[in-house]
Amino acid sequence: MNFLLPLVVALPLGGGFLLALLPGRFLKFSSFFFVLVAISILLSSILLLPGTGYYEIGGWIFPLGINFSLDGLSRLLLLMIALVGFAVSVYSASYMDLYTSRIRFYALFLLLWAGLNGTVLSGDIFNRYVYVEIAVIASYILVGFGCAPHELKAALKYAVLGAVASAFTLLGIAVVYSITGTVNIAQLAARFSNFTEPVFIGSPAFFAGFLLVLGFGYKSAQAPLHVWQPDAFSAAPASVSAMMSSALVVIVGIYAMSRTVFTAFGVVALLCWLMVFLGLCSVFLGLYYSAKTDRPRRVLSYQSISQVGYVLLAVGLGGIVYSSGESLNLSIWLLVGGLFHLLNHAFFMSSLFLALGSAEFNTVDVDCCDAGQGIFVDLPLVGCVSAIASASAAGIPPFAGFISKFIIIAATWAAGFPFIALLLVFSTLGALPVFYRYISRALQGQSPVSRRPVTLLMKGSLIFLVVLVVSASFLILPPLRSAYLDSAAVSLLEERPYEEKINEWEKIIKDAGDSDRKTGGIEQ
Amino acid sequence: MEDNRSLIIKRVSRWMAPFIFLYGVYLALYGHLSPGGGFPGGVVVAAAFILILLARGEPAALSKIPYAVAKELDALGALLFLGVGLAGIGVSGVFFANFIQEFLPGQPLEWFSGGTIIINNVAIAMKVAGSIFLVLYFLSVLRISGEGEVGFSSLEEK
Numbered sequence: 209m210n211f212l213l214p215l216v217v218a219l220p221l222g223g224g225f226l227l228a229l230l231p232g233r234f235l236k237f238s239s240f241f242f243v244l245v246a247i248s249i250l251l252s253s254i255l256l257l258p259g260t261g262y263y264e265i266g267g268w269i270f271p272l273g274i275n276f277s278l279d280g281l282s283r284l285l286l287l288m289i290a291l292v293g294f295a296v297s298v299y300s301a302s303y304m305d306l307y308t309s310r311i312r313f314y315a316l317f318l319l320l321w322a323g324l325n326g327t328v329l330s331g332d333i334f335n336r337y338v339y340v341e342i343a344v345i346a347s348y349i350l351v352g353f354g355c356a357p358h359e360l361k362a363a364l365k366y367a368v369l370g371a372v373a374s375a376f377t378l379l380g381i382a383v384v385y386s387i388t389g390t391v392n393i394a395q396l397a398a399r400f401s402n403f404t405e406p407v408f409i410g411s412p413a414f415f416a417g418f419l420l421v422l423g424f425g426y427k428s429a430q431a432p433l434h435v436w437q438p439d440a441f442s443a444a445p446a447s448v449s450a451m452m453s454s455a456l457v458v459i460v461g462i463y464a465m466s467r468t469v470f471t472a473f474g475v476v477a478l479l480c481w482l483m484v485f486l487g488l489c490s491v492f493l494g495l496y497y498s499a500k501t502d503r504p505r506r507v508l509s510y511q512s513i514s515q516v517g518y519v520l521l522a523v524g525l526g527g528i529v530y531s532s533g534e535s536l537n538l539s540i541w542l543l544v545g546g547l548f549h550l551l552n553h554a555f556f557m558s559s560l561f562l563a564l565g566s567a568e569f570n571t572v573d574v575d576c577c578d579a580g581q582g583i584f585v586d587l588p589l590v591g592c593v594s595a596i597a598s599a600s601a602a603g604i605p606p607f608a609g610f611i612s613k614f615i616i617i618a619a620t621w622a623a624g625f626p627f628i629a630l631l632l633v634f635s636t637l638g639a640l641p642v643f644y645r646y647i648s649r650a651l652q653g654q655s656p657v658s659r660r661p662v663t664l665l666m667k668g669s670l671i672f673l674v675v676l677v678v679s680a681s682f683l684i685l686p687p688l689r690s691a692y693l694d695s696a697a698v699s700l701l702e703e704r705p706y707e708e709k710i711n712e713w714e715k716i717i718k719d720a721g722d723s724d725r726k727t728g729g730i731e732q
Numbered sequence: 733m734e735d736n737r738s739l740i741i742k743r744v745s746r747w748m749a750p751f752i753f754l755y756g757v758y759l760a761l762y763g764h765l766s767p768g769g770g771f772p773g774g775v776v777v778a779a780a781f782i783l784i785l786l787a788r789g790e791p792a793a794l795s796k797i798p799y800a801v802a803k804e805l806d807a808l809g810a811l812l813f814l815g816v817g818l819a820g821i822g823v824s825g826v827f828f829a830n831f832i833q834e835f836l837p838g839q840p841l842e843w844f845s846g847g848t849i850i851i852n853n854v855a856i857a858m859k860v861a862g863s864i865f866l867v868l869y870f871l872s873v874l875r876i877s878g879e880g881e882v883g884f885s886s887l888e889e890k
Binding site for chain 2: 211214221225229264265
């Protein structure tokens with residue numbers, strides 16, 4: 209199975225560039241090929257689920273060369289991206305009838321997917337930065353895909369802010385390299401754990417971590433840095449909004465951030481507090497703005513900010529509890545809650561955006577869709593999918609969204625942060641009326657004039673996603689939880705990846721340095 | 733559009749462009765032995781076409797490198813690079829393994845000594861040359877056709 213590890217990046221990359229070569233008249237074939245590539249990525253991600261390990265690209269030995277590493281967390285996220293990406297690809301094979309030059313869309317979408325898979329797998333922070341750039345640069349273009357003035361404006365805003373964020377990230381990586389002399393995550397973990405001086409505000413290590421958290425926070429649209437997100441998600445094609453909200457924002461933001469703060473830096477409490485601050489801000493600002501607006505795309509975008517805030521908050525609190533050394537069990541529960549909510553968020557947000565996109569596909573009346581009144585009246589299936597996904601997002605008991613929020617709130621309370629837990633209870637209750645109003649407005653009133661029927665492919669992918677939304681609850685049952693969620697949390701918190709291999713290597717370097725010093729090989 | 737570019741610039745660019753192009757190819761082909769490599773080589777190759785674009789206008793540049801060719805160069809370069817990586821799996825079982833080096837090592841400091849590095853450099857040069865030329869070309873197209881309307885309308889007509 210080991211050769212599959214580079215293939216999950218190579219497949220979408222190769223598929224994307226092959227599609228970019230195709231002339232415009234092979235439209236049917238290109239749609240078919242696009243879905244075929246999506247299915248093959250999904251299959252290889254499923255095959256990669258049982259194992260862990262690393263892959264040395266080009267045969268260069270482990271800490272020296274570029275490497276892909278697969279652990280408990282990354283295999284779970286790889287599968288999540290593949291499931292959502294597969295549903296979105298099948299959906300856009302007929303949804304993209306609304307747009308011209310679809311082949312370019314397919315090519316860019318596959319590049320976005322390759323960037324995401326590479327971000328999850330890459331074993332050093334600089335290559336991860338490059339993959340993040342591949343994903344977000346493809347998404348800049350996808351946001352402005354319609355080429356209408358407001359869409360281009362949103363894309364430009366996103367691109368400019370994203371470039372600023374990339375500059376922060378790159379500067380952070382440079383500072384990390386100057387402190388430790390390496391960018392390999394496993395080696396960073398070993399060297400940071402040997403640091404004797406503590407990380408305090410004003411130390412170079414904190415400065416580097418602060419820059420990295422800020423850079424990734426921009427891309428995950430966390431609250432004070434979220435300004436690009438509602439515009440971009442309103443302007444983009446619905447399938448792009450779905451993929452971005454469920455996969456891109458989470459992977460290049462939350463995953464990259466927590467990999468840095470937890471695995472590379474070795475759980476720095478100050479940076480975890482920064483994550484908690486960003487998370488709390490997003491939970492409440494997202495809720496406030498989603499309650500203020502009536503336009504469906506904006507309600508969903510702000511709700512997405514709010515839900516991702518829960519994830520960041522839970523992960524940050526887990527880090528704080530872990531570094532205080534009080535209770536390992538509680539910190540694992542906080543992380544499990546956060547990761548479980550991350551998976552749920554991916555499934556319900558993508559189905560909400562795709563359902564909304566079906567309503568926009570059904571009618572040509574853009575203004576009516578923008579107002580959100582009666583858009584689901586003629587579409588029973590789409591309305592049903594929306595209602596179930598909203599129920600999960602709002603945290604109504606039998607659904608998975610309730611379970612994950614409950615775990616987060618209960619563990620926060622038990623960890624000794626009752627004030628934050630109460631705030632989260634309020635925000636969870638506040639999300640109920642927002643979603644109630646969204647669904648009830650969409651199901652009442654005059655339905656807009658229907659032009660195109662929703663196709664079978666779109667219906668199929670909506671049903672696939674809603675099955676995922678419902679069946680995600682099973683992930684919390686003990687055998688599945690200990691196999692996937694717990695191992696993901698443990699791999700984030702406790703594992704020093706490939707410790708023996710790294711120690712061996714550090715010893716080789718040290719010995720070489722010593723013998724050189726004896727013979728005078730290196731001038732001091 | 734009135735062509736008011738000076739005769740000197742047109743003449744000199746006509747003489748310079750082939751040498752710049754050749755220098756770019758040299759940089760790409762000898763990148764593993766001397767300073768240079770795929771990226772700088774590709775940029776210099778693109779610079780030759782950009783010089784023609786700036787000095788003699790869009791039609792002259794497109795007669796040297798048509799839009800479709802630049803687009804295909806862009807995609808083919810990336811595919812060639814990926815193909816080397818996949819061939820590594822096929823021949824040696826490792827992604828991006830230097831499989832030519834294993835079978836035909838070559839003399840150090842000779843031109844044929846890097847194995848797949850030469851192919852990779854050429855692939856990167858193709859990709860970079862195509863895409864950098866296209867970026868500049870799109871900027872010029874959008875400026876010429878951009879009377880209020882945003883989009884690629886002028887391009888689709890061609």
